[in-house]
Amino acid sequence: MSKESEKTRRLWVALRHQAQLKGFRVVVRSMEATASAYCDYGTKKVVISDRLNPADALARLAHEVGHVYLHTNLSLQDRGIREIEAELFAYAMLADHGIRPDDSLLHYIASWAMRVAPHAPEDLVGTISEQLVPATRQVSVQVHRYLRDHMQPARSGPAEPPFLPSDHDGPVL
Numbered sequence: 001m002s003k004e005s006e007k008t009r010r011l012w013v014a015l016r017h018q019a020q021l022k023g024f025r026v027v028v029r030s031m032e033a034t035a036s037a038y039c040d041y042g043t044k045k046v047v048i049s050d051r052l053n054p055a056d057a058l059a060r061l062a063h064e065v066g067h068v069y070l071h072t073n074l075s076l077q078d079r080g081i082r083e084i085e086a087e088l089f090a091y092a093m094l095a096d097h098g099i100r101p102d103d104s105l106l107h108y109i110a111s112w113a114m115r116v117a118p119h120a121p122e123d124l125v126g127t128i129s130e131q132l133v134p135a136t137r138q139v140s141v142q143v144h145r146y147l148r149d150h151m152q153p154a155r156s157g158p159a160e161p162p163f164l165p166s167d168h169d170g171p172v173l
């Protein structure tokens with residue numbers, strides 16, 4: 001396993017654990033071509049498409065865990081703000097583990113910022129970034145602690161199981 005894919009696998013497991021701490025199950029399964037992931041607060045599930053490559057799947061999981069931690073009352077906030085927050089959270093989580101986020105992540109943030117605050121998108125993103133620091137730091141500390149306690153760096157030995165097992169036991173939502 002390459003160093004990069006090992007980093008991806010470790011962070012995937014740690015973020016999945018973070019979702020579980022909030023009572024959310026992470027499910028990987030086939031989805032419509034137009035969707036790649038979503039967070040279902042009703043059934044407490046984070047669903048990730050099984051056709052994503054591991055790097056994209058991790059970025060989507062980080063985004064959905066952002067929703068789980070940041071957005072407990074959906075009626076209080078504009079969807080665009082929520083999407084920017086979740087994507088900035090994902091960006092911070094990946095960067096914190098030395099994984100360079102794909103440019104599409106920044107495009108997603110920029111496009112929502114243009115929609116929500118067309119005259120000052122950079123001010124909006126700056127303000128949201130500052131407000132996110134405490135929550136992001138808190139999850140980041142928990143992730144590092146989990147990795148330290150449960151996920152020793154890979155040694156030579158038996159191959160690790162695939163980290164994205166398909167989940168077929170849930171209803172199709």
Ligand SMILES: [Zn+2]
Nearest residue numbers: 063067083086
């Ligand atoms: Zn989202």
